[in-house]
Amino acid sequence: MLRDTRDFNCKGTNYFSFCNRIQGLLKVNYQEYSEAFSSARLNKYLKACGENPYAALTLYRHNIKLCQKFYGILNIFEVVLRNAINRHFIAYFSNPEWIKYQLLGMLENSPQRPSIEKTINQLELSGKYTNDRVVSSLTFGFWTHLFSRRPFALGGQSLLQVFPLRTKGLGQRAVYNELQSIKEFRNRIAHHEAICFDKTGMKNTAYARESYRLIQKYIHFLGYQENHLLFGLDIFPDAILQKIDTL
Numbered sequence: 001m002l003r004d005t006r007d008f009n010c011k012g013t014n015y016f017s018f019c020n021r022i023q024g025l026l027k028v029n030y031q032e033y034s035e036a037f038s039s040a041r042l043n044k045y046l047k048a049c050g051e052n053p054y055a056a057l058t059l060y061r062h063n064i065k066l067c068q069k070f071y072g073i074l075n076i077f078e079v080v081l082r083n084a085i086n087r088h089f090i091a092y093f094s095n096p097e098w099i100k101y102q103l104l105g106m107l108e109n110s111p112q113r114p115s116i117e118k119t120i121n122q123l124e125l126s127g128k129y130t131n132d133r134v135v136s137s138l139t140f141g142f143w144t145h146l147f148s149r150r151p152f153a154l155g156g157q158s159l160l161q162v163f164p165l166r167t168k169g170l171g172q173r174a175v176y177n178e179l180q181s182i183k184e185f186r187n188r189i190a191h192h193e194a195i196c197f198d199k200t201g202m203k204n205t206a207y208a209r210e211s212y213r214l215i216q217k218y219i220h221f222l223g224y225q226e227n228h229l230l231f232g233l234d235i236f237p238d239a240i241l242q243k244i245d246t247l
Helices: 013-037 039-048 053-093 113-125 131-137 140-145 149-154 172-190 206-221 238-246
Strands: none
Touching: 013 039, 013 053, 039 053, 053 131, 053 140, 053 172, 053 206, 053 238, 113 131, 140 172, 149 172, 172 206
């Protein structure tokens, strides 16, 4: 791996020329990236890497790769969570179209209600309406919102049953807050934000690791084994996290 030329002990005319040439290439490369991605976006990586342009670009690429890994994990988690909730309320309300018929009940004050109504109307007009299509169209925020106080109460305070292996004593508020943390992490990735810094702007993987731990916990709460659920998928983030730590 090419290192910052400041790490080399440049002795001799030929080697000194080599170092200068590499420094020039790094400068041009960084300037191209800065123009493409904006200096405002890359400056935080540059600052976190002690003004080393090579390390900054490497960290930027590592962050993209890390987001790619988590995107796959979050995609699977979202699907299994929404399917578990859907199965639960189909049984609880004894109605396979519970979303449609709870718009004036449990979902009356949902912030997603207008978009849900629009989706249902469009599907019905096109003759393609099914509950499964509605379920797949709803956002992760909709599913986490169901654990907030009002819809949780209107749903018979029964929704925690979707987590058969949850820690004893873990209640509605704690579950809601932790799912909100996962949602915020998901949104950072969806909005192309960095997940490799702490609040002071220093390079740090603690936030990503804690978010991963939460996702793993709720996969377990749902009754799945992570290595089974993610089998065959190259989405485990451990190696990238380690590269960031040692950069």
